[in-house]
Structures are given as C-alpha cells and as structure tokens.
Amino acid sequence: MGTESPTLDLLERLAAAPDRMTFDALVRQVGLPPNVLRGRLKQLVDRGWVDARPADGLDRATFAIGVAALRPGSAFLGGDRAVRLAGPVLSRARDQVDESFRLVRLDGTAIVCLAGREATHDLVGPVVGKRMPAHGPASGRAILAHRSRAEVEAILDQGIEAHTVDSVVDRAALFDELAECRARGWAYERGQMVPGVGCIAAAVPSTSGPVTDAISCVVPLARLTDDHAEEVAACVLRASRDLATALQG
Template identity: 35%
Template sequence: MTDATLSTVRNAARLLKAFLSREESIGVSELARRLDLGKSNVHRLLSTLVAEGLVEQDPRTGGYRLGIVMFELGEAVKVHLDLHAAAGPVLAHLREQTGESSQIGVLDGDEVVYVDRLESAHSLRLFTETGRRVPAHCTSSGKVLLAHGTEPDREAFLARPLTRLTTHTIVEPGALRDELATVRARGWAEAINEREIGVASIAAPIRDIHGDVVAAISIGAPVARFGAVPRRRFARALAEAGEAVSRRLGWNPEMATRGREA
C-alpha cells in the first residue's frame, strides 16, 4: 500500500469512529470539523462508505449515520465473543475427556478459521495455532460447516476447483457431496490424512439460538493413536460437547424437535 492509500484507510476508520457518539445523524460540515479534514475529502469518503453499505444518508436531515452493514459486522463480532465465552469450559472438559487437542472453527469463505484451541498434553501432538486458516473441504470442521450450510452455498462451493493436498483429499464434487450428506445424517465428520498425511480429526456442529450451525468443535491427533476405534469412541463425547456449547448459546434441541413435529 502507498502512504496515500494508508492515509485514506485511516481517515475512513476515523470517520466511522465518529459515529460512536451515537447521534441520530451527523452532517458533512460537522464531520469535517471533528476530523480536521476538508469537506470535499469527507464527502468522497462518505460516498465510498455509502456505496459499501457502511454508512447511509438520512433522507430527512441530510446527515449521515451508520448503515446496516455496520450492524451486521457488529453482530458477527458478538457471535464470536459469545462463542468464545460459551465454548471455553466445554473445550477444556473435552480435552480432559479425550486427552487430545480440541478446537473451535468457523467458516470464512472457503476456509475454516480456528478461533479457539487447547493443545493436547501428549508429547506427540499437533500444532495448529489459533487464527490459522485451512481449506474447508479437507478438514472435519469444514465438512461439518459445509454440510449444514445452505444448499445454494454448498453447491457454489462444490462448483469451484478443490485443491488436492494429499492423495486422500476428496476433490471430486460428487464424492464430496456424498460425504457431506453422510455428515448430516451421522451428526459428525471425520478427515483422515486429507489435509496432511498422518493427521486425523473429527468434528461436530455448534448451533446458535435459532438452530443454525455457526461453528464446529473438533479434536485432532496423529493417526498413529487416533485410529477408527478411538475416533468412534470419542465421537459421542464430541457430539455432546457440541450440544453443550449450543445450549450455552441459547439453543434448545427440545424446542427444535417440537417445531418439526408441529
């Protein structure tokens, strides 16, 4: 980025922060005064922010206020903060139960981002730092999130080229579609040697108050000690952990069942 670009970004951020005063709307002249910028500069910034939905103009006063996109961004931040608070104790208990690395992942585009993680106490363990991004199609968390997303989003994902990271990575759209159907029916996902040879993981969904799957909780370990038997044994504990976090987020599975029966 050039210095001029960085200055523009900084001024746009300062302009958005001006609305923290929570006034109903603020005019161009007042914004220019508060930011110590020229009115023409402020007007250009506002035009760009309006086009992106971050700011809107009040048709009654002619002033400006935060747009709906800023509300949506705030809700996204709130979800992550709530998720961290809800998942923490459950994640610790899951690691204690299984002895393996436990993490929370969310979907961002075509990737899973790990937003919370507790490392295994084993000397041989995985090292996946919080904040790391991984392709969704070859991870258990990604499979859970794709499986429970909307069908249009899922089909759009399957229409894009999928990267083969190992000989076990599922890259054929039909095969991955079948795999995701299995995940929905079974209630949990697994990925064995798909992103990296020697690594296995299983994941289960986390739902919000509306029943939408907003994250995945998973455990991962070297394949050498995480074979089929321990994976099946831990799958139940993992599903229960996902439900526990979901309940802490306000989800009520009993109400969801009644809604389907009605």
C-alpha cells in the same frame, strides 16, 4: 487483489504467505509501484503491523506480519461470546479423551480456528487464527453439511485444493461425505489435511440462524483406532451440544 484498499491488500497478502516475502515479490503480487509500496511498508513497519528484517533498507528486507496485528484479533476473540464460552467446553473435552480440540467458524469459503486446547501429544500445535478451505477439514464439512447445496456449490466453485495424497477433491465424493455427515451427526477425515493426522468434528447447533461453528478433535492416526474414533465422536457431539446450550443461556 483489489486496488481500492492497497494497505489491507498488503496486510492480507503477508498474512496468507507461508513464509517471509521479499520486496520484489510484494511489488509483483500486490501490484503497487515500488515507491508507493516502499512508503506503505515504512508506515506499517514503524507502527509494528509489519516486521522487516533487516529493518534498514526496505528493498533488501524480507517481510512478515508484525506483532501489532495481534491487537484486532485479540479484541475480536475477547468480544466473541462463543469463544469465551468455548474455553471450558474444549478443556473438559480434551481431558476426557486426551486429544486436542478446536472451535472453528465458517468465514466465506474458509474456516478459521477461534480457540483451541491442545493435548500433550498434539502433532499440529496451536492453530488459533489459521484459515483452511472449508471443503477440506472435517470441521468445515461438519458446517457445510448444514448448508444448502447451492451454498456449498458456490464455495466449491472457488476451487478445490488437495493438501495430501488422501485429500478428496472430486465434487461428487465431497457431497457424498456431506450426506454421510448429516446421517451420522459428525464428520470424519483421516490424513486429508495433514499427513498422519485425523479429525472428527460436529457442528454447533444453532436456533438463531445458519450453522457457522463446529467443534473438532484432532488425533494422530497412530491413536485413531475404530474404538477411539467412536469415543472421540461421542465427546465431540457432547461438546458441541454443551456449547450450544451455553450460548442459549
């Protein structure tokens, strides 16, 4: 974590944490003196950016991102043209194959979910705002397949993490999967990010710059037969093309 923007460092640490954090854990991980951290936390708690429980006695509280943090995220989503246009595209795709669809975007070494439409049997739930390493999910690989080898190498140099026993963490195997994605037109993974869940994704074509977005479909493995995978892949490709066309309009 940097020292030039400690308040942002604090918010980013809380946003990335899988669970609520104690005051002592924040002291260790953010690197601020306790008195300084206590003052910053009080300001953020008072303005709703951080949630403290119990609210009195910060040293004994646990902390998480507060509801005020939704404001900039909502402003971004409301102003992003791809997100606005993706809504009807994702809804139509979901209704065609009765599966969950997402719009994701490459952000540094990760992908972030910007929009989603969930099926009734969805096993993952709403994930807008969730970040995942770009090399892991099919949606990230669908985007990386359109980037140069040097760009992908730079991302992989930041670390390759296994999320399940089925995760692919060998660099050569990852490049093989990217080559398969380019040849096939869509990326595919089964249980590599979430046990029992597969994903099929296709990049959203771009004529104005590098490919940054992808549309993915998340399917419980119990439903992901070979025939259904082909049906989903066709739907994902159609949705990605539909969004690209809408963006050009």
